[in-house]
Amino acid sequence: MLALRKTEAVPGVVLTETAVPRPAGDEVIVAVEAAGICGTDLHIADWTGGYEAMTSAMPVTLGHEFAGRVVGGAGIRSGQRIVVRPSVVCGTCPSCLGGRFERCTSRTGIGIRRDGGFASRVVVPAVNCIAVPDGLDAEIAALTEPMTVAAEAADRAMIRPGARVLILGPGPIGLGVALFVEASGATDIVLAGRDDAARFACAHALGFPATIDVGDRPLAEALRTGGQDRAFDVVIEAAGVAALIPQALDVLDQDGLLVVVGIHARPASLDLTRLVRAGQTIRGSYRAPIATWSRVVDRLSAEPERFRRLITHRLPLSEALDGLAAMRDRSGVKVMLDPQMDMVAT
Ligand SMILES: [Zn+2]
Ligand SMILES: [Zn+2]
CATH class of the missing domain: 3.40.50.720 (NAD(P)-binding Rossmann-like Domain)
Structure with missing residues (x-):
């Protein structure tokens, strides 16, 4: 499958073929329907500093603002529409044990230090998935993280x-x-x-x-x-x-x-x-507590057309580099990539 990946600790990203991932016992596989490009992705692509910690995870697929549908794995029924919290927590540090998961000190970011949503399929822990209503479009649901x-x-x-x-x-x-x-x-x-x-x-x-x-x-x-x-x-x-x-x-x-x-x-x-x-x-102010996620999904569901105005570009994943360029020259507000558009084309 096609994926937008960071392969080396130098400026640049590559669109490349990569193997379809397989879920472990506590994971699900998600068909990505919309994935937003974040300022973070641009910093990582241009390698402007601050993301050196991800070097050991390369090559890694970027993309941490995405929505899709569960298509396999354990714990969530197949077909369930979801958004994914990108922060995978350890469960054993003092913050996690105290229930403050957003303060976990040994976190791994999906789309930063493990493969993310700029691909047609991504494997994520089932606990990181938040259900979204069937009526909420994928591109609006993909706004949940930002x-x-x-x-x-x-x-x-x-x-x-x-x-x-x-x-x-x-x-x-x-x-x-x-x-x-x-x-x-x-x-x-x-x-x-x-x-x-x-x-x-x-x-x-x-x-x-x-x-x-x-x-x-x-x-x-x-x-x-x-x-x-x-x-x-x-x-x-x-x-x-x-x-x-x-x-x-x-x-x-x-x-x-x-x-x-x-x-x-x-x-x-x-x-x-x-x-x-x-x-x-x-x-x-940084990462929101987990409870904020369902509150934001409710808000997006209540006013989808207002939030849709944030989306200025919709591109197939194969045109991700054009999407990054639109962020770089500030002509884009939110650029959405749709990996399924490429699947239809090929
Ligand atoms: Zn982001
Ligand atoms: Zn932790």
């Missing part, structure tokens, strides 16, 4: 009704955060980005008209020029740009909360005395 990341960031932002919220980085996570903070009661939501025309168009289509192109200006100046000079109750950083962290504190209100969900290649430098005097809080 939307759990967005929902977790929104939860950690502890939004109060009427909150004024700034989201830095209008990618799929930032846009998802907008949808979830709105549901939590935020009424004044601004998205800021840079060279993000396609993503701003998506924000507008989702019902978030307030977008600010920061360009090369300081964030506070760009917001002021855009008529957004009032301080924010909450800022959520989903851009992964370290230089934005002190600038985010500049536009955050006294006692405000900055939630950082972006993955940063560089350390940030902060004026901590200012932070102390302003009583501001910085909080990280």
Whole structure:
């Protein structure tokens, strides 16, 4: 079968034929119906740093945001439609024993350190599968993983009704955060980005008209020029740009909360005395607890057409490199790959 794989610890990925995997006793085999390309996949493909730990697992099939149908193995009936939590936990570390599986210290990521969903078939532990309703399209179901990341960031932002919220980085996570903070009661939501025309168009289509192109200006100046000079109750950083962290504190209100969900290649430098005097809080947000997954599936099922607007490209797996290019040049918001399209073609 065709698979998009990382074979060496250098820039590049390959589309290659690989053997159809076989499930072990506690695993199922999944026919992948839709798999989203994540910013992480682009970092891994371009080998920009931060993923050296996956070298020992290569060659490995990428893809950690996918939905499909169980077609074999134990524990789940064949035909069941599912999404897959990519985090395979050890079950024996103190976090796992305490029931905080999202904090497992010896985790293996599906699509990072074991074969993932950029292939027509993938083998995953049965316990990692979450059932989805038959009425939910595969491409919407495949948004579950990134939307759990967005929902977790929104939860950690502890939004109060009427909150004024700034989201830095209008990618799929930032846009998802907008949808979830709105549901939590935020009424004044601004998205800021840079060279993000396609993503701003998506924000507008989702019902978030307030977008600010920061360009090369300081964030506070760009917001002021855009008529957004009032301080924010909450800022959520989903851009992964370290230089934005002190600038985010500049536009955050006294006692405000900055939630950082972006993955940063560089350390940030902060004026901590200012932070102390302003009583501001910085909080990280990463993997969502398991309970969030069914909540997100319910939300996707309730508003599929709204979430579908996040998907800008639908491609067969054989055109995955074009999909990565659309992410790289920022013309894509969420790019969905469909491995079954290639099966029909051949
Ligand atoms: Zn991802
Ligand atoms: Zn563990």
